[in-house]
Amino acid sequence: MTRFATGGRIDRAQPLRFRFNGRALHGYAGDTLASALLASGIHFVGRSFKYHRPRGIVSAGHDEPNALVQIAGAQGEPNTRATVLELTEGLAATSQNAWPSLAFDAGALIDALHPLFPAGFYYKTMIRPNWHVFEPSIRRAAGLGVAPAGIDPDLYVQRYAHCDVLVVGGGPAGLMAAQAAAESGARVVLADENGDLGGTLLWREAVAEGLAAGAFAAQATAQLRGRSNVTILTRTQATGLYDGNYALLCERPAAPGGGRPALRLWKVRARQIVLATGLHERPLVFPNNDRPGILLASAALKYRNHYAVGVGARLVAFINNDMGAADALALHRSGVTVAAVIDIRDADGTATGAALAGAGIAYRPGSVIRDTAGRRRVRSVQVCGLDGGGSQWIACDAVIMSGGFSPAVHLFCQAGGKLRFDESAAMFLPDRAPDGVRTAGGLNGAFGLDAAFAQGAEAGAAAAMDCGFQAPSQRTPIAAGKSPAQNIAPLWRVDVAGATKRQWVDFQNDVTDKDIGLAAREGYTSVEQLKRYTTTGMGTDQGKTSNVNAIAILGLRTQRTPQAVGTTTYRPPYTPLTFGTFAGQARGLLQKPMYRLPTHDMQAQEGAVFLEAGRWQRPDFYPRPGEAREDAVRREMRETRGGVGLFDASSLGKLLVSGRDAGRFLDHVYINRASNLAQGRVRYGLMASEHGIALDDGVFARLGEHQYLVSPSSGMTGAVFAHMQEWLRCEWPSWQVAVQNVTPQWATLAVAGPKARALLTALGTDIDLDAKSFAHMSFRDGRVGAWRARVFRVSFTGETQFEINVPAAFGPALWRELRNAGRPWNAVPLGLEALLRLRIEKGYIHVGSDSDGTTTPDDLGFSQWRSKDFDFIGRRSLLRPEAQREGRHQLVGLVGTDPAFRMPVGAHILPRIGARPPATAQGRVTSSCISDALGQSVALGLLASGRARLGETVELYFGGGTFQARVVKPVFLDPENQRLV
């Protein structure tokens, strides 16, 4: 019988069935998997990472190094700590790192050969012939659990929160801190990892203000819940503290499913933070201290009082401080028999002995455990004096140990806090706190309620005052007996005659004191080097139970104090949290914002295949039944050249540049002039970065004397707007220019092709479309169909093209009208790919395809800037030697010798015909297509001194093969611009 009939915080009215390694077991609501397993007499739950040693449950919280289990199913997960996993009906868990079974694990062979596998053995061997020979088997052997396949069914959400005072930890100190801060009127958030506030109040016997600790916690909780300025987050683990008192908290809402989130990530911005994160008990390091059944004293007491579970029928306690002795005594009194207490301290000067003897517990001061026995569960321990004498085996079925305590300083250090090692308390304590962070209770090394209450209240009040709130009325300190003293005599490892067996420091990663000795001997003496070389503290528990022991032992081996050795850097997260938590709702298309065209739905009805280009969803092509992409694209090109094509060009940017200095400003933004453009006219413009690199191209129109409409390319609108604003605000703040991005206001529908004018006439417009009165590169305002519109005559297709701008909401209707009016000429929707190829035939560049971050305007054939004597953006860079250098790669056209072979983009131009890689490339193909209009295979490319090599035939390399092409001017179709009339 390991479950007590009464007591504990479990709900005996709610029995739960679960399976562990296939075995049917049961527990109660309120159990963790670990407490339910212990209640069934099971300690042996897993195998260690390296030696595959049998391992049992060590702790009762998130610091657990051993009890990691695999949860099955779609909502399963690897490496779950059984000590924090709430038991649920039908839960199925299995052990990890054991094959074929937990009891009989082939990997255990490693343990037999352990002398061959000291810390870092892999750095010294498997060097020849090379690592690849050994790596696959190492990989298979490594790794703990198995990542679940399939799509995660759970819902994850996030929530920003802001408060004056964030209190982390709802134990005695945290409760008081929250109360004190709340009384002053501050906005308070109190976070605690457990389902109920109270921390140790819930399972350590104590009395506060005449109430049992549990009742007191309930009362304090009720008072807090009554306050409107307090947000209580239970079941919430603080995982990270970042700059600016920004905290990440992970909440496990009760009863998830049914649309309710499984996890909620709180992003809390606090002006002040009070940390009351308590302490972790430390294991003792002694020979064979890793057997199942050997666990922390405080854990055994928590299992007894919180879960009504006895961890054994006959316990031996091994301690070096009074807290452990008190826990052993409490256990014994509560019905968990403690046969003996082994205390490394001499009896003199401690009341411990008397108290234990009085309870009928054999007390052995000045003694240590020199060895333990029991393969799958500890069976007995060998006790001896510090001189190695008086050896004696004591039978037991569990060992509880208390090696002192380590304050949970992790969050404190993440925030930038500094630590000091207190020799008398044998712990690293908060020393210098970062701005806006306070500590209270166990985190400060305080034992006992009165200190926790007092420190909590003081920290909470001070934090509120730092936020500008009035100090709460002096409250009478809460009566709760005198704090006990720890009286610790640290024992970092058992160093007595005959203590030959391995003594584990890091259970999960199988690091022993010998490993630390080896690392020290070989010179890995920095604590970070020790960690990396031995892997101590690098397990899923991040060394919560082992780090301080490792630091102290390294100190012993290198004649340094723990202070001198120092700690490793504490990094978030405090406890591991799933990546799904970070993703939250940002799944699939919700990852980040994406823009849609005004006529998106119409394009979908047209059968468009969409793709994302520069954050826009745009039609790539419009396949007809049985049509592949390439076929559809070439058909769209043909039908546009032969008749008329329609496309939604609304993604083209529209920046309204107004003000007295607008023209002057654009003269500085573009490499060519804007200020001499006539009103009503449109001009092509190319802008360079300050480094002289082609940044973007597009057109700009002059709307009025002081107003221009600038149209950057689709993906670049935001960047160009930002570019303009930065130069205006930072470099030319006195210039009178206002820039406004009005892109979303307009639907821009383009009509391109020899029949474009006819289509617009059919649709009906009061604009005179005659080429003489409405020339290419100009715009008109007027009525088109039923709408007032602004029509631009520009072209990216090389065809006569009208771009009709109407308020975005009218876009769909206008599209419908255009389709109807276009019937006589079989007007087709034109996809992005066809558009990008039409412009190739015409030799229009596409910045980002035909150029990259190294291409200058001159490389692309634009030298207008040379006529500008003033200092536009990028000009000075264009005067540097490199930009003037002979042999720069210049834009050229390429005509393939095989008209049916599309020259692949990325093909590189060989130094001479017949040359083969490795060779210095002369250039490359930047964009290409098969031109049905010309019956040729054409491409744009960059070629060294290209403009001087027209007519030359070059050989190109791609994918192991080569082909040839003739170098021509970068325009293939209609060089005389007849089609643009």
Add this chain to the structure above:
Amino acid sequence: MRGYSAFSLLRHALGGHAGWLRAIPDAAPKPAYDVVIIGGGGHGLATAYYLARQAPKLRIALVERGWIGGGNSGRNTTIVRSNYLFAESAALYEFALRLYEGLGRELNYNIMLSQRGVITLAHSHHDMDTIARWATSIQMQGIDSEVLTAKQVHAEVPILNTAPTTRYPVFGGFVQRRGGTARHDAVVWGYARAAAALGVDIIQNCEVTAFDIAAGQVRGIETSRGAIRAERIAMAVAGHSSVLAGLAGIRMPVTSYCLQAFVSEPVKPLLDTVIMSPGTGVYISQSDKGEMVIGGQLDLYPSYGQRGSPHILESVAAAAVEQYPVLSRMRMLRQWGGIVDVVHDSSPIIDRTSVGGLYINCGWGTGGFKAIPAGGWCLADLVAQDRPGDLIRPFGFARFTSGALVDEAGAAGIAH
């Protein structure tokens, strides 16, 4: 180097491993050396090793402010590759990769070079064009690289998201099979052990506080452990290059940023290659221990604080989950930040400085680890010859005045 082997392991096992020699010696500074190398990271230690090997007569010291390997050498995501776009870069990184390929045996230290392949993903047709260019350019250098179709990528990386609704569809990619990972600490320790064996004094916890410069020539350094005289001093202090060079009155074309990375809890093998996604900035691999190692974008403000912004971490993690849904229920174990020095063109600087006898190796940005052997070899050669060799000539200070940048970032959009 010798001394490490399965046999020696067995022999020492019988002796309880009590007989192992010190691998990482800790020397005390002497008053004078021929050459002092500042920075006990991979580049500095490799410099010490190759210099000692090339010029056995030189008295060489390496000073490290903290502990060796404590900087970016111990914070990176351990990726090695040489698939760079420009011939100048490819030559340098390929030299590094070739040295890596023999390094474990040369140093007699298992650096766990795992040439599992590095796949670069394309998430659009335009990306595919970029990648076709990239892969071909590398082939033109005579370096291995092949373009993969979407089908081939998914076959090699089954955990990629194939849902039609994914924000990051995979259109294909390209792979450098010889790329992969190496154990970063082992590279540091291996070089340190080998350099020490060649007589280099490796001095830890020794911070440089000033340079002794007279008539434009460096004479020595002041350190937290006293003055050290040397006529030739080489700096390799990634992240803090501006600060150290500043002590010598040199203004650098460098900005320091924080780059974040994180690892998951260890799980059984899921991913046997290294995957980079320039489009989303996410790069990922699985360590031999089973941890998924993930890196992302820079925090784009100057920083020496080794903590990045959580919202950057969040967006990288979210993008990673979107690309690899299996991560959703896996836990992040540890996150950290490293300070990288970034040059406008994302290419390194290895050159003499305006101070005689003072040399620098910096500006590797987010990609320093993969270059360690070459960075060390070239800096050693520069110190020995006092003039830049062919490999590093394009990577000098002169490019900033001439404009002849090696703009990997501008051309390829990413340079991890």
Add this chain to the structure above:
Amino acid sequence: MSDIAPSNFSLSSRTGGVRIERVALGAMVRVTLAPGRRDIEAGLEAAFAASWPASPNHVMAADPAIYWFGPGDWLVQTATTRSEVVAARLSDLIPADGGSAVAVGDGHVGYDIGGRDAAALLASACPLDLDRFASGRSARTLFAGANVLLHRRDDEAFRLLSDRTLGAFLQDFFAAALREFS
């Protein structure tokens, strides 16, 4: 009016804690002034008197509603007048050499988010401190990574404005965010 995102968009959580509705914004005019044109700003303040937002991040919620958008940058919205009329009236006050006033009503989408969980829903993806965001305040900020203007109309009523091109994205995100509250 057909649209990139259903204009009749309306969602409520089953518990009724939050309700999201697409609103017709009517006419909108964006006023942008060149830096240093205090003279024009003064003219506008005079013309609109009390209804011109004196300080940043405020909105005068009468008709016309006038949002402070940024330095020298305002958004004027009215349900009762056509945007051309408003634009014309403003243009009279703004000399062409000093700035612009143009209709932008078609460039925006607007959503009313109301109910006791309205603030919580916004807080799921907006970094603004909504406890310190009083009625009558407005702010340009981020929601789900999108640039938005948020306006608190009263305790449990917010209006969110964004680019029309983001309407579909925002509505999909609202739907996802709402799951938490139903």
Add this chain to the structure above:
Amino acid sequence: MFLIPCPHCGERAQMEFSCGGEAVIVRPASAASDEAWADYLFGRANPKGWHYERWCHVHGCGEWFNLLRHTVTHAIRGPFAIRDAAPKVPQ
């Protein structure tokens, strides 16, 4: 994620801002030497400590302004107008 004080909007989350790098770098006239131009384009103080830099409230009001920020602790002084010279560095 630290807070940044916008001159108009007050303290807002850093994610609403973009950093424009070192402030008040004087742009040389086009007559400048290649060396002077290179220093303008590439030379940066990049201090470990207080840094005078410019930021834009890009996801807010759009304003550009200067800050004094400590590059290790991210402590911040300011905001300052874009043309203001660097203030005294705090002790």
